[in-house]
Amino acid sequence: MMFTNLKSRARALKTELVALYYAARDPRTPWYARLVMVATLAYAASPIDLIPDFIPVLGYLDDLILVPAGIALSLRLVPAEVMREARERAAATPVSRRANWLVGALMLVIWLIVLASVGRRGWAWWQARP
Incomplete structure (x- = not known):
């Protein structure tokens, strides 16, 4: 129930x-x-x-x-x-279940792009510090 x-x-x-x-x-x-x-x-x-x-x-x-x-x-x-x-x-x-997987995959790609961008900026900041 x-x-x-x-x-x-x-x-x-x-x-x-x-x-x-x-x-x-x-x-x-x-x-x-x-x-x-x-x-x-x-x-x-x-x-x-x-x-x-x-x-x-x-x-x-x-x-x-x-x-x-x-x-x-x-x-x-x-x-x-x-x-x-x-x-x-x-x-x-x-x-459909296929649409669920597509949305999940799209969100994963977006998160990977965001994390890569943040990581790249963080690395550049780390290299530029005195």
């Missing part, structure tokens, strides 16, 4: 994230709402967390707080009509 309820909540969260994606692409969505949505979607899809999941309790706590808080803030910033249409579109669009 509890597992079924948890599974349906996870499915609803996934649908809500897809709806946020569609709402972010809508031209009626304000730029600041798009910024919050992109950050929320990127964090939700990212294989790298602020607090690694292997740390007991705290590892999953950031996912349980940051992603829902980002979704809640996004929902407040998006016009109701845009969000209603995005939810309808998300409910009608099946999300």
